[in-house]
């Protein structure tokens with residue numbers, strides 16, 4: 132057989148590459164059939180036609196099923212920390228800021244390449260040599276907010292934001308203020324991030340100071356105390372998706388919805404459709420805070436327990452008020468009927484072959500994925516990481532359980548049962564009853 136040049140091979144497959152549209156869901160954080168991520172040993176392969184992601188063990192099945200040969204390979208590798216790095220003494224009571232405590236999360240380096248199946252022919256990315264269509268498509272995938280993250284934030288916010296009582300009759304002062312599309316700064320100090328636009332007078336002021344000393348200088352909240360102007364929107368969170376913008380109501384002391392936000396922004400000359408997201412919303416920060424707890428430490432009423440590893444001992448990562456889901460699924464998958472139906476008698480490959488085009492919305496596939504994730508032991512590996520990112524000697528340290536996030540499973544359940552789409556604490560029995568209803572074979576005893 133003639134050897135084909137990698138670039139010619141890519142050119143001959145250009146019809147199997149798409150440039151994603153803004154409405155496309157792009158998966159880039161987790162394999163749709165396993166719990167592999169870009170941090171896994173084999174990295175993650177994103178199908179450049181369907182924008183579904185696959186781990187190294189599953190990507191071949193996708194090629195067999197769809198014939199899609201072109202993938203953006205994403206690999207995150209832990210950054211090496213020099214061994215003689217001095218341990219800095221914190222000078223501020225803050226985490227992850229200059230002078231504060233080091234973040235526990237190690238730093239990762241993200242690398243990309245274009246991979247063509249079936250022979251895993253690899254081309255470097257970014258590279259000016261690549262065809263323009265491939266460059267545009269890969270750029271868009273890299274820049275996109277992953278569908279996994281979007282859904283998680285939407286669910287976290289779902290039952291929290293209500294329409295502000297101040298929105299519909301908000302008075303706006305005709306004071307000639309025009310807000311430029313970028314280059315904002317607090318009117319009272321030099322802060323250029325964490326800025327809030329008061330929707331009554333168009334004043335741009337910095338946010339609250341956090342308990343740890345980070346954040347702003349309280350200028351926006353002080354302005355409310357002086358004027359009583361109730362609503363402010365966080366600059367950098369306004370995009371074409373207006374509902375996701377972070378609007379805060381001072382008198383209601385909450386993040387709120389402003390149904391007239393487009394009109395309120397236009398009053399100060401802001402064209403929301405052209406703005407880019409540059410800041411995290413309050414909901415995103417809350418969610419990160421709630422999911423970054425070290426659950427190995429706080430479960431069992433704070434007592435440190437020796438973690439156990441191996442098949443059947445895989446933890447579920449909390450997704451923000453999802454303990455009910457974790458507890459239920461852990462119980463469900465100790466039953467013989469579930470283990471045999473979704474693990475022993477159903478391979479992941481089989482589930483995928485019979486799944487619809489989008490396996491992320493298929494209950495059978497996602498139950499099989501969860502079963503294999505929980506029962507195989509593949510993800511029940513000790514994680515050795517200490518607090519200053521240095522490599523540690525496993526013998527001298529208690530390992531942690533990495534665990535798996537039941538995110539896609541939760542989305543499927545949520546789609547079939549709207550009451551699970553929010554992250555309100557649910558009773559385990561509710562979820563079980565829900566499972567029985569949407570999936571009758573749950574209730575069969577063998």
Ligand SMILES: [Zn+2]
Nearest residue numbers: 317320337350
């Ligand atoms: Zn300020």
